[in-house]
Amino acid sequence: MPSDLSRNDPRPKVRLYVEQALGQGQHIAVTQDQAHYLGNVMRMPEGAEVAVFNGKAGEWRARIAGLSKRGGTLTCEAPVAPQLDPPDLWLLFAPIKKARTDFIVEKAVEMGASRILPVQTEFTNAERIRRDRLQAHAIEAAEQSAGTFVPEVAELQRLDRLLADWPEGRSLWWADESLAGATLAEPAPAPAAILIGPEGGFSPAERARLKALPQIRRLSLGPRILRADTAAVAALTLWQARHGDWPHQT
Amino acid sequence: MPSDLSRNDPRPKVRLYVEQALGQGQHIAVTQDQAHYLGNVMRMPEGAEVAVFNGKAGEWRARIAGLSKRGGTLTCEAPVAPQLDPPDLWLLFAPIKKARTDFIVEKAVEMGASRILPVQTEFTNAERIRRDRLQAHAIEAAEQSAGTFVPEVAELQRLDRLLADWPEGRSLWWADESLAGATLAEPAPAPAAILIGPEGGFSPAERARLKALPQIRRLSLGPRILRADTAAVAALTLWQARHGDWPHQT
Incomplete structure (x- = not known):
């Protein structure tokens, strides 16, 4: 509302x-x-x-x-x-418990994602999402955050199918928990996407597929394990501060 | 738990x-x-x-x-x-609705704040907090995030009194909504603190007091209005990626 x-x-x-x-x-x-x-x-x-x-x-x-x-x-x-469209930055995430999924959608809108793509992974419990309810949630978040843009919430898609057909020019920044302690990869500019995994992580097959994707960039979000909604905000922050519509650091 | x-x-x-x-x-x-x-x-x-x-x-x-x-x-x-203590980074925030306050504490722990200080501002509704409940929440967040450190949750303090006695060597990074669109101030290294305002913002008197503080650095978190819990994660991300225990960008 x-x-x-x-x-x-x-x-x-x-x-x-x-x-x-x-x-x-x-x-x-x-x-x-x-x-x-x-x-x-x-x-x-x-x-x-x-x-x-x-x-x-x-x-x-x-x-x-x-x-x-x-x-x-x-x-x-x-x-x-004036109209303020966010940069061309997608957020891919694996739907989790209802309240946390709502939070991720809210956070994605506040943080300026241009499109929100729920993905089904091997360790995702969700078989379906209420797309219309999540879209309404995105509208509410735009109303609350003084935004003038409402990102589309896409239908739930299987991650493997999405990756098989991944747009050639769009980089994919993957928050890889196994990288804790490693050096951060510089994010690539738009068009870009951020992928936040499910709480159980990605399966070995998914990890192999992600690593093989030419557009992939691996991202570390520090030495602690972040919940998916926290990780989404953190990754969006790093991208927005580097390439997005946030003011850049001097 | x-x-x-x-x-x-x-x-x-x-x-x-x-x-x-x-x-x-x-x-x-x-x-x-x-x-x-x-x-x-x-x-x-x-x-x-x-x-x-x-x-x-x-x-x-x-x-x-x-x-x-x-x-x-x-x-x-x-x-x-091994024990992993976070950098000397405090998070100051104005308690809001119970669920959001819980979230801020959870996020602060995941993001590696060393101390959590609830502050009472002129536009804060909260007259008191349940410190013991918030401390238990911080413990739970440490259990969940694979952290080995549990930040102390301080008693609710009045912001004006805290500022009047602010430690000389500790920079204070203030997420100032009026800066949307401006250039980000570079965060200062530890010891540092981040201040997230209440939803209603700060009063004119509080703003004047903040601006006059020698240790203040103003921070913009982009062109949209962020909820306090989102703003806390975003500000902690920027600081951790620059000065904290996160891997640095190449």
């Missing part, structure tokens, strides 16, 4: 993701859930300001034109922030 | 934190909870191997000598891994 984070900037505190085109004077329909949130949870009156984004056109200021039990309408007023 | 993470190394899968001295032939008493975990949850028989650490003497292999409903005894056999 929408954000109620306090912030130091003067933008409206409530941010909503909408699917429609945004433009001055444009009327925007909000869903029943969004109307309930605005009217009943946040108790916002008609005329109150909200921020809206659709993942493509930056953030806009809008006003509540009307709310009912079934939905509502906003009027789009003026652009507030 | 103890770890049941699968790993690629041959060490025992169960790791227990104990308070006693470790040495060859040493008998180690385990708590009622630990005995329940070993006997009833993991169904480990007498003679089974477990790993133990006490935060000071590395990891040791031990065997179950006996278990009862009230506790149990292990026999310590041989050292398995």
Whole structure:
């Protein structure tokens, strides 16, 4: 659901993701859930300001034109922030327990991944994922993180099939636990992807296949064993600080 | 509670934190909870191997000598891994919702913080924390992450008082949201500390006080707003990769 984070900037505190085109004077329909949130949870009156984004056109200021039990309408007023697309960086991860999977999706959005790919590995328990629920979670994370982009959550794919058809020009940064203590490989620039393994690690066959991939780069995340959600944030941080949309170190 | 993470190394899968001295032939008493975990949850028989650490003497292999409903005894056999103390890096954070606070403690341990300091800021809701519960959480995270060190969780302190008495030689890396888009300040080496603000940010008075501190270095974590637990991992990553016990980039 929408954000109620306090912030130091003067933008409206409530941010909503909408699917429609945004433009001055444009009327925007909000869903029943969004109307309930605005009217009943946040108790916002008609005329109150909200921020809206659709993942493509930056953030806009809008006003509540009307709310009912079934939905509502906003009027789009003026652009507030430009569209900020993340770099072309995919995050591949093996779904784990539900709460941790939700966290990984949330973290990937906050950290600026452009696409989220759940992968099924030999040691992954998950046979299926609720893609629609994870996509909704990604939208919520974008609302909360002041992002204007919502990464797509792909369907669960088998890792071996994904690797067999891996795009030639896309480097794959693999957080390899067996490298603890080794020297870090420099990450390659976009297009790139980060692969976070399941808690049980990769199978010997998977490890061999990964090592043989020409686009592979092995990455160490320090001497302690990180949970998958921690490892995802750490690897995304290292990449973003080196090649991404984060400010670079002087 | 103890770890049941699968790993690629041959060490025992169960790791227990104990308070006693470790040495060859040493008998180690385990708590009622630990005995329940070993006997009833993991169904480990007498003679089974477990790993133990006490935060000071590395990891040791031990065997179950006996278990009862009230506790149990292990026999310590041989050292398995040396003690690994993290660099002298504190993590200061403003406690938030219970689940997120637990996450921050867990993440700080995995990422190798040496001390965890919950701070009360003007926009922090928390009036008190359950220090003992958070310390237990830190122990659990060390058990799970294959760490041999358990950072101390300090009592909740007021940020202004902590800053008024800030150690002269310790740099303070402050994740300042208002810096989004700016150039990153290079982190200073240990002794160091990282300060993660509350969701509502810092008050103007707090910001002024932080900026005036000679040991302060301001840090940007990119153009999106990160939740406190994400920001903690990201800042710890940048520091560890630059000055910490992570392998350095070539």
